[in-house]
Amino acid sequence: MVTLCPVEKSIQAGTDRLARAAVNVGLNVRHGQQVIVTAPLEAVPLVRQITKHAYKAGASLVTTFYADDEAALARFGNATEDTFDTAADWLADGMATGFREGAARLAITGGNPALLSGQNPDLVSRASRAASIANRPALELITSFAVNWNIVAAATPAWAALVFPGMPEVLAVPKLWNAIFDASRINGEDPVADWAKHNDQLHRRANYLNDRRFDALHFTGPGTDLTIGLADGHLWAGGSSKAKNGVICNPNIPTEEVFTTPHRLQVEGYVRSTKPLSYQGTLIEGIEVRFGQGRIIEAHATKGESVLQRVLDTDEGSRRLGEVALVPHSSPISQSGLLFQNTLFDENASSHIALGQAYSECMTEGGGKTPESLAARGANSSLIHIDWMIGSGDVSVTGLDAAGGSVPLMRAGEWVTAV
């Protein structure tokens, strides 16, 4: 017999609720649907709970790919330099085929965000670029919502050590699990009902913004005076959405944002980040950036600037915006005061913008969704999509319409109008 201590019991109950939410709210798995899971090795217990609930919900087959941080590190410690442009294109293509055949996609995030921070940055960047190129077809199916998909998080020792530096692992991991449970809105009596209510709020907010059809958003705050033109036929989205296979899913758990597509050529002014950006294990802090005609023409950071410059040089689209998102300063993740160093959480703590690839979901059908027509309407494309935080209790956002009118949207980080 194995007995669990009270902490383990409470985490096991939490991960079971999280697993149910991932399967039934996040993916909304359909009868007979395959599910493709990716997860860090440390997330085996959560994966098993997810697998069980997915089969209960009718999944025909759950296939999990585990990522092992130690194996990833072994490459940097032992492989020869000329091999770092290699990626598992055969696997990425296989997964893309799976999605085309209707498989749902569940990603469990939680690996060590700082894993590669001590490695040769040139090799890291080459390996990462090769992986991005290989994964592009699969990723496009996900970002274009060909199938229902979801990301949830699992607490791992390495991640917990970053979020709670100096705290013993035996305390830090449960503390991170609890922060994940709080942020993921699964602590109530009925998480499915709670998520229905939350989705309703986000849908109302997106509808409100879609009805206004703003031309641009104007952000002001300390170090920030930025006007973000919105793409022609941009759409605001938030909360659950309907994938092209007809399934209504919640792609992110947690999610607190409403977001849309900036115009890639129409961003002007300057902006200062309000939280550190964790990029492949490097914290980039105090980002200050100037835009001209949508392009970043000057970029500085008080820490990690060389990494930032490298990211900006990824490709033609990496200096332009693919997303702008509004999150009230009072969001539960923001109120936790934690820097998770994980985009899934940090982007939901604050209004943010993303460098790189736009979501075609955030564009109307009307103008066509071929790569060419999306680009012509202002949607950006790139190998990268990196969110960074520009909202805070000191930031205001104003909607600008075509007629020259302006509508206050956020003041001191909070929505001005209830929906």
Added chain:
Amino acid sequence: MVTLCPVEKSIQAGTDRLARAAVNVGLNVRHGQQVIVTAPLEAVPLVRQITKHAYKAGASLVTTFYADDEAALARFGNATEDTFDTAADWLADGMATGFREGAARLAITGGNPALLSGQNPDLVSRASRAASIANRPALELITSFAVNWNIVAAATPAWAALVFPGMPEVLAVPKLWNAIFDASRINGEDPVADWAKHNDQLHRRANYLNDRRFDALHFTGPGTDLTIGLADGHLWAGGSSKAKNGVICNPNIPTEEVFTTPHRLQVEGYVRSTKPLSYQGTLIEGIEVRFGQGRIIEAHATKGESVLQRVLDTDEGSRRLGEVALVPHSSPISQSGLLFQNTLFDENASSHIALGQAYSECMTEGGGKTPESLAARGANSSLIHIDWMIGSGDVSVTGLDAAGGSVPLMRAGEWVTAV
């Protein structure tokens, strides 16, 4: 600091030697080559050692797929019955693409052989059949030696419990590891040199048999009087072989057999198994089978007969032979006296025959290797390939040539002629 107890230290040293043998003798990884690994979750430490040695040997990328017995069981416990004909064809196709692009294949065996023995046999068989069909293209690339490949074993708690029933896990797992190390010929000072010597022996034996060009083999022993016609242009193989990508690899560690292709239409007589056959967790014991014109026309077993009958009914080729192999009774695995319930070990303890698919490697190039020409020359094809043991210290094997001559090959289980 973490200290290892002496048992852990000795296992870690053994798995490191096994990892080096798998990479450098088994696969013989080439510079720039990708490696695709499959492994049970319990084999993480061995996978990490293999990954490290593969990168040291020049691998460009090592990708591991972990199989989780608990997740597999969760399907049988929770999924609805109508979903069991589903397989991850997208993944199997992706792996096949990887092999076509030159990736090497390393399989780590060791999952619980009895995992599904308590499940609904109809569902087990449907799931297994679906997986076989999906994996066929990838498997054909392996069996036809398109790339270098290797199978090694890892001791897992569930497997150790089967091999050493009643023994506490803390003793059984190290005992199984040591049995694996012994059988895998990696305990000497220089395992690479030891394997070179062993391969040389097996090559000489295969050459001896190829030079004789026997028409048939005649097995006699208790309950056995079986004449196995050999395919036209059959080739004997054993030990390392050269894959079509030019790499000399050792597909199995351990290996003690020389083997060739029977003629699918020319097997006559009866045969009794000499060891239990472990098939998907069921032990099939006391198999007695009668062949007519190459086909099993009568089959009995003292235990597990219904599973045997189900296997024989898989497809047209599952009642015919795809392999005949000779292993002396004095082989180290045979001398260990253990029933591993794992084909990689048990087939190397005894002369054996296999139901199902033949190896095209065991056929000359001359007559062509299209599926049609292979079949015309007598090579069998099937979704299955199941080895079962028919050799022992009481079994004799005689080579029969076209002119009616006969050459004693094995007497009382041992080779008659040294090579």
